[in-house]
Amino acid sequence: MVDVDRARLLQAVPTELFIGGKWVSSRSGETFAVVDPASEELLLRVADAGPTDGIAALDAAVDAAADWAATPPQARADVLRAAYDALIERREEIAALITLEMGKPLAEARGEVGYGAGFFRWFSESATRLHLDGGYGVEPGGQYRIVTTKRPVGPTLLVTPWNFPLAMGTRKIGAALAAGCTVVIKPAEQTPLTTLLLAEVLREAGLPDGVVNVVTTTDAAGLVRPVMADPRLRKISFTGSTRVGKLLLGQAADHVLRSSMELGGNAPLLVFDDADVDTAVEGAVVAKLRNGGESCVAANRIHVQSGVVEEFTRKLTERMASFRPGPGLDPASTLGPLIDDRQRTKVAGLVDDAVAKGAELLLGGEVPTGKGYFYPPTVLRGVPHDAELRTEEIFGPVAAIYPFDTEDEAIAAANDTPFGLASYLFSQNLSRAMRVAEALDSGMTGINRGVISNPAAPFGGIKESGLGREGSSHGIEEYLETKYIGLGL
Incomplete structure (x- = not known):
């Protein structure tokens, strides 16, 4: 410690x-x-x-x-x-x-x-x-x-x-x-x-x-x-x-x-066939496990194009398996507990519901015994459409992988949510990256990176993810009124 x-x-x-x-x-x-x-x-x-x-x-x-x-x-x-x-x-x-x-x-x-x-x-x-x-x-x-x-x-x-x-x-x-x-x-x-x-x-x-x-x-x-x-x-x-x-x-x-x-958020993360898979895996790990997944901008839905889905899934599972849950003051710990028992129960319930409905559990998924509200890094694939995991904000260290074939299919899946806070995409094709970023219904999009928060950048969402922006020059405007004076000379 x-x-x-x-x-x-x-x-x-x-x-x-x-x-x-x-x-x-x-x-x-x-x-x-x-x-x-x-x-x-x-x-x-x-x-x-x-x-x-x-x-x-x-x-x-x-x-x-x-x-x-x-x-x-x-x-x-x-x-x-x-x-x-x-x-x-x-x-x-x-x-x-x-x-x-x-x-x-x-x-x-x-x-x-x-x-x-x-x-x-x-x-x-x-x-x-x-x-x-x-x-x-x-x-x-x-x-x-x-x-x-x-x-x-x-x-x-x-x-x-x-x-x-x-x-x-x-x-x-x-x-x-x-x-x-x-x-x-x-x-x-x-x-x-x-x-x-x-x-x-x-x-x-x-x-x-x-x-x-x-x-x-x-x-x-x-x-x-x-x-x-x-x-x-x-x-x-x-x-x-x-x-x-x-x-x-x-x-x-x-x-x-x-x-x-x-x-709230329900951030999609898109990985295209032309992405650097290793970069995409590291970006997904950061976007998923930062703060133990207890973040409104965490990647909830990981959509991977069919040409790289097997490689990406294998590497992401291996990478997430390397995380060690434990008390945050222990230098050996790389994943802390969830905030309380209520949150852990919610996360476990989402995973159990998905598995019961046919999802394949590749990693984790079991509540550990002992003190502390820990939940292991968990990876799922084949999550069915009626699983709560597809629509609920997870707020935990659970990665759900969904394959796709075409760019239009990926955009439609990413935007199929009432939320619009953050999104992420990985592609080495600049034209595709900008085209998809502009099509995603979110207030913030990260291209080839899993961290987008910065005091100099405007933080906020659209749709049911909120109103207004924080940080940047936009953030202070939320606390100011414009005063007009008509001055006669």
Whole structure:
């Protein structure tokens, strides 16, 4: 195991709510347990917020809104840059905390710290450019001038998932703060510790009181509903399931809240006969097993052209068999546990259903005994059309391979889903690669690579995979309104 002073690490993590720049208990005094998914052992107990705590956090965000919006862009940028530097300096500590509460191998957690911190650096640079692209021109009749500028949307509610506990927070918080918005953030109940430590990092970086407020809870719906019903809230940004996203969009309609939704995915990965098979296998492994498959951009459906399907299947099965499940702090482990028993039960159920209906199991497929929510790398082929695996988001280390013959057939199969977040394709023919990429119904497509996330790139989907974009220059626009001024001379 990696030499981590677990007690000292956890002692540094706040366990209360962060409201108005202060650490406070929940109004009820209730707490809930945060558990290590690799051992099922208690890590810490944290404050369990209720509706009144959510409104208190919104009160603090509203009170701080005017001053933060009026804060010079360079000052906002300086806070984000200081927070970035602190995250990089504390990379090992934060990575170990991510591994403890989420389960991913430490090497992947270190990568998440770099990726997540990168959003603070990116948006610190964006903050100082917000007002440099405003418009000034003569209206067509020549009677007056048209002036356009940007201003922050206002207080925002950010709801983040458990699979990337740092990066999903920094991606939203960085854009909001750079734009001049204040924040109430509700992290997932499975992984609140990283967000709580992030709040302390921001406080130490000089963030004014009330600009970011953190509420942890086991009753997400009960806390979020009254906050969204309050007319002082002006934006909701949510990353999670399409089912919950639709509910939130319905609630957002009451006050016409600005809404950003990064929802479910069912990403196809296409491998054509002219692909470099070894490159395709490595890309598929990354797209499938990054984060143990618990990623909204994970390759769910692997479609392989008939000329290379046997070679690809053999090599992918061999490559996935090389992964070793185990606790993320063990350097020998290359695949961590799933987040909890509920998720493991879902993954196992999808595999069992497919096999029962005729799929061929090439690797894995059995729930191991012992502590921890582990599930082995699993490969299936011949999955029938009525199997749930074909339409459900797997969120686990399960690769299902489907053969195809023609390019049109592959595109039709890839697009046969209500989701449209990510897609991947492998081909050494540039014309085909671009032609297929343009035909795929997804917000993001990777060509000859299995990783597409980057702070400088717009992240988001189409169809039932969401609204809006995060990261890049587009991400900050989600937190800004365009103001038009008609200037008479």
